[in-house]
Amino acid sequence: MTRWGITIPLTGVPLTAHRELIERLPDLGYTDAWSAETAGADAFSPLLLASQWAPQLRLGTAIVPVYTRGPGLLAMSAAALAEAAPERFVLGIGTSSPVIVSNWNAAEFAKPYQRTRDTLRFLRSALAGEKVSAEYETFSVSKFKLERVPEVAPRIMLAALRPGMLRLAAKEADGAITNWLAPTDVPKVRAEIGPDVELVARIFVCPTEDASAARALGRMLISSYLTVPVYAAFHDWLGRGEALRKMHELWAAGDRKGANAAIPDEVVDDLIVHGSPEACRERLQSYADNGLDTPVIALLPTGGNPAEQVEALAPR
Template sequence: MSGDITTSNGQRIGLSVPLEGVPLGTHGELMAEWKSLGYTDLWSSEGNETDAFTPLVVAACSAPGLHLGTAIVPVFSRGPAVLAQSAASLAELAPGRFTLGLGSSSHLIAELWNAATFEQPYERMRSTLLFLHDAFEGKSIDGDYGAFRVGMYKLGLLPAEPPRILIAALREKMLRLSGTDADGAILTWVTASDVSRMAPFVRESGDDKQIVTRIWVAPTEDTEAAHWIGRRLTAVFLNSPALRASQEWLGRGPMLSEAWRRWDEGNFKASAAAIPVELLDELVVSGTPQDVHRRVDEYRANGVDVPVMALIPVRDVDLIDAARQYAPIS
């Protein structure tokens, strides 16, 4: 596990990449510009568009010095050895600055998209962490890790500094695992006040455990436009099984019961409309750049080490311009 790396002022702030609708091939110059505007981190994701690693390779080559991270790579979509090799390659490109963020993902992504069996996600995560620690230590591996067995394997590329490993965590059990078996947690779809409840589980194993949080940002002062896109995005995510369980654990079952009921009836529009505006404004940040950075600071104050802004497409807003306007130095 690598040691802490911070900027000169001790604060980090990230941007989620790639920007939606912006060709990946044009991101190299943009990433170098973002570095000059005060962004310290670039964090990727993985759904049905780019994979999590390729945008960070572009960043490592185009904007040396930035912290890079995956948020997240599903543990069910790659074999253990391929996962170790991909992480080691990026750790060599960005020595001491790459973080491997892992997540258990979902039945949809694991089974319907990747022909895997989505069973015992907690055990699969724990087994993956144990394997990766052994692989990054250069061990010759031939053994059972619980959820899988790996034989006759030794990682051939050992970076000078192995990547920090964080895991996506939504409830108590995985939050605790992020502290005991990893270097910390990645949070998403949480309010700033939620972080105050979740962070202590992560840091039971030490105050040095890192917390990264993706913060959804509608880059506009048009409240109506922010609510329009925010409702649609929130409805899709908060109705997924894992995030529904997380919101219930956080105590928002009664608040979201109508939205969930409408979703289960197959009425997406009514489900989105039933999300309370006060929750929407907490989960999808909007307003002036100053408004957004004040909200980001609330996350920091409640325990987030690296806030990562995910810019949401809003009508009549150019996301490239928005990344400039909402930058730490603008």
């Protein structure tokens, strides 16, 4: 079964003003609500509210950085949400980026693969109620034990872009979370994790028939994200290295405007879903048809009513 998710909170909508919409999501056909964590709301608070407003929804973090909370605090946060939403919470963890980790949170961004692996292994033990004393490659823990152990430990998924992390997700986690990919990229990602591992992806959706406006917004997002080294490497692996070469050159030279202009329309249209709500739904379905289990809509601002747009993008 293909799930259908939405990213919360919606841009520009206060947290407490989401209640009416979230209560309606299951009747609209949405199965999931996922949060993100950059510089807006933290990942857990919106899901805690949603757990009480729509008990039918599965809730997930996509993602919580493994560097910005200590291992024990991350386990406590996950355990609390797992208690509030029994068997409905998925903890998505990942490396995030050097900007978020180092520039904004004063933490060292080092050994991302190893830190993610070590955090996953710690969380497995801690959320099972074990007393954890362990020397991991990237940190050590002494005698940590949760005081409130969830009756059912949450599933843990890993943010993964390239083969190494994707294979770790398939081997040790309960699924992989990715983003910034086209429907035609899904089979390449799926091939690394196999047919039976859940694959979740956040998909940027701009429901407007003003293609020039959608592409302008898409270009700003693409140049901001895909110039980050891990995303640049991801798209090299996916085969977009040459298409994005000019953008990278101009960005490195400090020409932000030129870098945006250098992104081909085809790349924007590959990575940003835009058009009428009907066209957007068809495009989202094409991700599922290519092997994505859980498309998670990240609604981009168009000036329209976001609640009405969420309703219009619901599965038919």
